[in-house]
Amino acid sequence: MSDTAAAIETIEFVARSACRAEILAALASDGCLSRANLRDRFDVSRTTVGRNITALEDRELIRRTNGGYVATHTGKAVAASFGDLVETVEVATKLESIVQWLPDEGFDPDIASLADVEVTLAGEGDPYAPVNRHEESLRTIEEGRALLAVTGLSPMRTLAERVEEGATFEAVVEPDVAETFRSNPSYADCYETLVDTGRFELSVADEPIPYSVVLFDDSVQVGLEDDDGLPRALLESDSAALREWGTAVYERYERDAERLV
Structure with a gap:
């Protein structure tokens, strides 16, 4: 798989679940958080948090540490870039009504x-x-x-x-x-x-x-x-x-x- 294809696959993986993207962003910005912290923050079930944490761990975007989970260096980079992409798309969508002018x-x-x-x-x-x-x-x-x-x-x-x-x-x-x-x-x-x-x-x-x-x-x-x-x-x-x-x-x-x- 080429580097570009791998990057697109990672973006697709994160984008498939809003909860997954939010967990990664939270760990990248706030540091160590436990499963309970994440459940309370995003108001989702234990199963949903567990499933997404496992998926992120498998991709080596987060890792387990004492007291909870943290984003890896790769995870922090992906979270930052994904956040920029989301913001760009949000702005572009917001401006659709004026593009013709x-x-x-x-x-x-x-x-x-x-x-x-x-x-x-x-x-x-x-x-x-x-x-x-x-x-x-x-x-x-x-x-x-x-x-x-x-x-x-x-x-x-x-x-x-x-x-x-x-x-x-x-x-x-x-x-x-x-x-x-x-x-x-x-x-x-x-x-x-x-x-x-x-x-x-x-x-x-x-x-x-x-x-x-x-x-x-x-x-x-x-x-x-x-x-x-x-x-x-x-x-x-x-x-x-x-x-x-x-x-x-x-x-x-x-x-x-x-x-x-």
Whole structure:
């Protein structure tokens, strides 16, 4: 059997039983545990615990010691890798609903950084749910930066109110968005209010923006639109890793953008 085939077989062996995977993970993270400890922790029968312990022992993933069982070096490595695999699949499953809106290129955060992301989807009964959630976040912002592929009047008004109250905001936008700010009468008043505060900066990107990124005080939002520019999903997280990714994306566009205000 090849090394790859053996590895896949081991993954399959662990994955066949949720109880088996949980026992291995517990022994790998917590050290020595007795059969009674394991029964109480996972609320399973003595038979179930015994059967899985024997199976793990036979694979040399755990071993008996004074007072109970511990994971072997191999068992610890398998538990860590299996845990990463489970987390990756969980995230991928969670994001199935937005895959169709992801750009073909340029969306490349570490998938682990999306583990705790909250997803707000546009629906038939609430097509602007992502926009509404974004606007709700703007109401309490103190300092923010945004990379915007599209805009909306209601969030613009909320942003203008917050900046008037003392918040600061920087934005890098598509040329069409900048033109809307300056020439559309519905937006012009808000835009002038923002500019007059001296706490608003606006730049125009020199390349298309495939998705929106908004960096709040301690969180990040990623907005996904369809080919017509309609909002489809909003991803939101306070993950440090995702915020770091979003900051890098924003700064890359800002570096080459043309400053207007």
